[in-house]
Amino acid sequence: MSKQAQHWEKTRGLLMVTLAIWFVFSIGIFLFGAEMESVGGPFGYPLTYWFTCQGSLGIFVILIFWFANRQEKIDEEFGFSEKGDD
Amino acid sequence: MIKGNFIDNLPRVYGIYTGGFLAFIIIMAIGEQMGMTSKAIGICFVAFTVAIYAIIGYLSRTAQADAYYVAGRQVPTVFNGMATAADWMSGASFVAMAGGIYFKGYGYMALLVGWTGGYVLVASLLAPYLRKFGCYTVPDFIGTRYGGNLARLLAVIVLTVASFTYVTAQINATGTIASVALDIPFQYAVYVGLVSILLCSMLGGMRGVTWTQVAQYIVLIIAYLLPVFWISNKMGAGFFPHFMLADEVARIADLESQFGLGTVKNSAADLATVPKGLAGITKAHSAVNATPWAFISLALAMMMGTASLPHVMMRYFTTPSVKAARKSVGWSLFFIFLLYSSAPMLATLSKLSLIDPNLATGIIGKSISEVQSIDWYQNWNQANLMFVSDFNGNGTLELNEFFMGGKAVVLATPEIAGLPYVISGLVAAGGMAAAMSTADGLILAIANALSHDLYYKIIDPKAETAKRLVVARVLLVVIGFAGATIAAMEIQGILGSVIWAFDFAMSGLFFPLVLGVWWKRANREGAIAGMALGLISGTAYLIWVRNGGSGFLGITQLTFGIFGSAVSLVSMVVVSLITSEPDAATQKMVDEVRVPSGKSILGKQH
Numbered sequence: 001m002s003k004q005a006q007h008w009e010k011t012r013g014l015l016m017v018t019l020a021i022w023f024v025f026s027i028g029i030f031l032f033g034a035e036m037e038s039v040g041g042p043f044g045y046p047l048t049y050w051f052t053c054q055g056s057l058g059i060f061v062i063l064i065f066w067f068a069n070r071q072e073k074i075d076e077e078f079g080f081s082e083k084g085d086d
Numbered sequence: 087m088i089k090g091n092f093i094d095n096l097p098r099v100y101g102i103y104t105g106g107f108l109a110f111i112i113i114m115a116i117g118e119q120m121g122m123t124s125k126a127i128g129i130c131f132v133a134f135t136v137a138i139y140a141i142i143g144y145l146s147r148t149a150q151a152d153a154y155y156v157a158g159r160q161v162p163t164v165f166n167g168m169a170t171a172a173d174w175m176s177g178a179s180f181v182a183m184a185g186g187i188y189f190k191g192y193g194y195m196a197l198l199v200g201w202t203g204g205y206v207l208v209a210s211l212l213a214p215y216l217r218k219f220g221c222y223t224v225p226d227f228i229g230t231r232y233g234g235n236l237a238r239l240l241a242v243i244v245l246t247v248a249s250f251t252y253v254t255a256q257i258n259a260t261g262t263i264a265s266v267a268l269d270i271p272f273q274y275a276v277y278v279g280l281v282s283i284l285l286c287s288m289l290g291g292m293r294g295v296t297w298t299q300v301a302q303y304i305v306l307i308i309a310y311l312l313p314v315f316w317i318s319n320k321m322g323a324g325f326f327p328h329f330m331l332a333d334e335v336a337r338i339a340d341l342e343s344q345f346g347l348g349t350v351k352n353s354a355a356d357l358a359t360v361p362k363g364l365a366g367i368t369k370a371h372s373a374v375n376a377t378p379w380a381f382i383s384l385a386l387a388m389m390m391g392t393a394s395l396p397h398v399m400m401r402y403f404t405t406p407s408v409k410a411a412r413k414s415v416g417w418s419l420f421f422i423f424l425l426y427s428s429a430p431m432l433a434t435l436s437k438l439s440l441i442d443p444n445l446a447t448g449i450i451g452k453s454i455s456e457v458q459s460i461d462w463y464q465n466w467n468q469a470n471l472m473f474v475s476d477f478n479g480n481g482t483l484e485l486n487e488f489f490m491g492g493k494a495v496v497l498a499t500p501e502i503a504g505l506p507y508v509i510s511g512l513v514a515a516g517g518m519a520a521a522m523s524t525a526d527g528l529i530l531a532i533a534n535a536l537s538h539d540l541y542y543k544i545i546d547p548k549a550e551t552a553k554r555l556v557v558a559r560v561l562l563v564v565i566g567f568a569g570a571t572i573a574a575m576e577i578q579g580i581l582g583s584v585i586w587a588f589d590f591a592m593s594g595l596f597f598p599l600v601l602g603v604w605w606k607r608a609n610r611e612g613a614i615a616g617m618a619l620g621l622i623s624g625t626a627y628l629i630w631v632r633n634g635g636s637g638f639l640g641i642t643q644l645t646f647g648i649f650g651s652a653v654s655l656v657s658m659v660v661v662s663l664i665t666s667e668p669d670a671a672t673q674k675m676v677d678e679v680r681v682p683s684g685k686s687i688l689g690k691q692h
Binding site for chain 2: 022
């Protein structure tokens with residue numbers, strides 16, 4: 001398999017992981033919105049309320065930075081990272 | 087004072103700017119103590135900030151195509167994040183979102199999840215690849231990847247429909263704020279808003295918009311967070327509201343049931359006396375009133391719409407590298423998060439200020455005549471954003487007898503909570519910044535697509551740079567005026583138009599963009615079918631439901647993009663598979679887009 005194909009395979013793998021995490025916190029947990037409402041969440045907010053106004057949002061921020069770093073590692077591994085700084 | 091390259095000095099320039107803005111707020115506060123009228127303070131805030139943006143716009147003027155279209159591709163990661171956040175957070179986010187949560191509670195917060203989760207899709211599926219491609223506009227990518235003028239033209243059409251729907255809402259928002267702050271009729275205020283918007287973008291194109299958007303972000307985030315923290319501390323709810331309002335959320339639930347929320351219903355005859363556009367509290371603050379699908383479908387539509395809206399995507403064309411584009415998405419979402427995580431807190435504080443009888447500011451349970459004599463009530467009642475009426479004739483104000491416009495939740499809360507008027511002026515400037523920055527991005531997206539893709543690529547490929555940029559600027563003004571004229575007619579509310587824009591964008595563009603990178607087999611015929619059928623079927627669904635159609639699968643007029651994009655996906659895949667695969671050159675192009683290093687597909691000047 002060519003270097004490029006291997007690079008793309010790893011990139012696709014990372015995409016799948018990223019989208020899976022995204023799916024859980026944007027869609028998955030809200031299937032149980034009513035059930036989670038009676039559970040206490042961080043800082044004493046009801047759990048569903050906390051996820052919609054802080055939890056999921058914060059997880060998305062962290063997820064994007066994590067994804068960006070992993071993708072950079074993959075690019076470096078195959079020598080595809082860009083020259084120069086950002 | 088400033089030496090060397092502008093880009094290297096950015097932190098310093100904006101540091102001085104922020105300091106200057108804070109000093110201005112303090113001067114206004116002193117002015118208020120010395121007897122400046124609230125009207126003068128409001129005018130100063132709006133006029134001063136708009137003047138600063140206009141100066142930045144003027145200093146960023148340019149005659150080069152790559153500076154005009156993509157700000158020279160040298161915007162650093164963090165600053166691009168701020169600019170994107172301002173680009174993104176519109177009048178709807180700033181003025182309307184807290185109001186929506188205030189009235190509709192938990193079910194409404196699907197928008198918070200939808201308007202943030204979409205960035206994960208932007209970062210992982212699209213932004214880095216489109217940056218590598220080196221396009222000026224989103225249709226530029228579609229046109230080059232799939233080839234042919236028809237595909238490019240369809241992309242321009244989808245972009246224009248979605249962005250234009252969006253921009254009328256933003257001009258409407260600038261008009262509302264300008265009319266309240268400057269005390270002029272809405273029909274004229276709309277054009278004042280428009281001129282302010284054009285001052286930022288006309289001379290500098292993307293470069294001007296970028297640097298004004300950073301300035302606008304700083305104003306809007308200060309204007310949003312300061313009142314939230316101040317009210318929370320004043321009320322004794324906690325010095326860091328985001329972590330400390332659990333008791334207040336619970337208290338609202340108690341008060342709402344105590345005041346008979348949901349048990350006392352207003353009669354239709356009583357409601358007919360309430361001015362149009364105002365609403366009472368009819369749903370419990372933290373009630374899970376949405377079914378899971380209603381919540382999820384709205385969130386999903388907003389997420390996919392985020393990834394298809396060209397004015398957001400084109401911000402990532404301005405970063406210096408692919409790597410920077412990815413990081414920049416993270417920063418964008420971080421800056422958006424600062425405001426979005428505060429909106430529910432503001433809604434909570436606002437609601438509690440109004441309804442809690444233990445607080446001096448609470449009005450529920452007071453006598454009607456007492457409420458009617460409060461200064462802020464009179465002001466906002468005059469602006470047609472607040473209304474009380476003694477339906478049951480007992481002389482005291484009940485929860486179901488108080489009505490407020492959604493916009494007033496953000497704009498009026500500082501006054502209601504008893505903060506000095508200088509904070510209200512600040513909030514007006516923040517709302518103006520939010521609406522202006524988004525309108526700028528949108529108008530520029532449309533004008534660039536029409537000037538670059540329609541005029542230069544399709545109509546006159548030999549046009550010189552100078553002529554292209556003249557056409558771009560003329561289009562900017564024409565589109566702005568068209569938007570303002572429609573905004574002045576006040577057809578649709580701010581939030582409704584914004585949500586529609588997302589649905590239009592995802593119906594026509596989401597799958598053609600994503601599959602263009604991730605599916606090599608996708609070809610021109612497929613993309614044409616996907617864009618055309620997606621947009622047509624989405625629009626048809628909207629018209630059908632608007633005219634009393636029952637809809638299916640619980641897809642409403644706010645989520646019609648789910649239907650449109652499903653049609654788009656199916657037709658794109660089917661048509662691609664029954665027609666021949668893309669030629670070798672196109673396949674090689676896709677391979678190159680997938681690798682960050684190396685030259686971009688389109689040259690620096692194209």
